[in-house]
Amino acid sequence: MTMDSSSTTEYITPTTPALSTAGDTLCGVLCILILVLGLLGNIPAIIHFGTDLSNKIYLNEKKLCFDSLFVCISVTDTLICLGMFPIILSFLEARNPEIFKNVIFCKIWGSAGPSCLTSPSSWSLL
Numbered sequence: 001m002t003m004d005s006s007s008t009t010e011y012i013t014p015t016t017p018a019l020s021t022a023g024d025t026l027c028g029v030l031c032i033l034i035l036v037l038g039l040l041g042n043i044p045a046i047i048h049f050g051t052d053l054s055n056k057i058y059l060n061e062k063k064l065c066f067d068s069l070f071v072c073i074s075v076t077d078t079l080i081c082l083g084m085f086p087i088i089l090s091f092l093e094a095r096n097p098e099i100f101k102n103v104i105f106c107k108i109w110g111s112a113g114p115s116c117l118t119s120p121s122s123w124s125l126l
Helices: 021-050 061-082 085-092 103-108 113-117 120-125
Strands: none
Touching: 021 061, 021 085
């Protein structure tokens, strides 16, 4: 079997779908709502359960354990809510990664660090 020169292989190049600005804005607004509700719920919980935690005299040791546990959970959830801030900025700025171009921010933002340091646009910042 011989192949003639007229037979060609067509390669389909993947294209990126158009970003929906309305969808991104909706996601950004929902993330802001979650952030505000998370902070409004967790900060008072930290204050309530953490106030004079070491100075309280407990008749029941379980209460001390539960108060400490509630403080840890509230602090963790507050940090998770604050970690949404760069994601919200990305959604509301048409996914323009301005904050992720900063090498110092990327070093702090551990999961984004390697991808930022390997992009040629950030090499001039080093």
